[in-house]
Amino acid sequence: MSDRNVPQGKPAPVIVVVGPTGAGKSDLAISLALEFDGEIVNCDSVQVYRHFYIGTAKVPLSERRGVPHHMLDIVEPGEPFTAGDYARVARRVLRQIRDRGKLSVVVGGTGFYLRALLEGLFSGPSQNQALRARLISREQARPGLLHRFIRRIDPASAKRIHQNDRNKLARAAEVYALSRRPMSELFQSGRDPLLDFHAIKIGLNPPRQALYDRLDRRAEAMVAAGLGEEVQRLLNAGIPQDAKPFESIGYAQTLKLLRGEICPAEALQSLQQDTRRYAKRQWTWFARERDVLWLPGFGNDEAIVNAAMKAVRTALSELEKIHR
Incomplete structure (x- = not known):
């Protein structure tokens, strides 16, 4: 992964939508992509895996409203895939989108992947x-x-x-x-920042209790949609229980349920509790992210969508003036 030979000319804008799980980042990203002729680039460390759907909350094809989505379903569950791998592939995707004259909208809650994409990773030793x-x-x-x-x-x-x-x-x-x-x-040394793009960062910060209530309902909906059946299907297909996506929230609890270690009520309670804890960790992580415009609501709220669109228009206009 290297940007040492940065293309000449002005940096291309890229919209980045961040925030805790369940805040409606994908809804907002799709609205922004439709408004600004964009394409979406996933930044979720579990959604990159094929075959895992219900527990990852991937946006179904029917709800993408015709907007192209990238960095979804690109890795088999047993394949190693690091933040460095993500950054390398996603940077290539960003440049392909730019070269088509489109605007990239990066969306996801994996802060470490986003940092790798925008700031680069350290030049540490190769995996052993x-x-x-x-x-x-x-x-x-x-x-x-x-x-x-x-x-x-x-x-x-x-x-x-x-x-x-x-x-x-x-x-x-x-x-x-x-x-x-x-x-x-x-x-702190040897990082490789993404120099040929300028990030316009929008953050979603809904009321905490409202988000927790939404997350609890989403967990119930995942179970009702057949999360247990999906996991059993994946196991029957030969995907090993130690595959990395099985460690993620929802799948870990379901594996314990299928092994008889916990009952359905305990699995749901654990899923809800761990999801709320994950949201809290995401808040903490993204609070350290620089230059984020935080909006106090969910990504499907009309007022929030309008505020985000206004902010992006303003940022694009300012960038155009700077590099005119």
């Missing part, structure tokens, strides 16, 4: 699959081991990475083992 497997095996044998280790050698990364995210914890431990430098330190 054997070392990674050993680290994960030790974590499985002694849960919490990796997070305790990262807390000791890299407190900044320990704060950023959830204690149950064993893949990211293993990567942080792997980086330290191979480079003898904390990953957070490497983050």
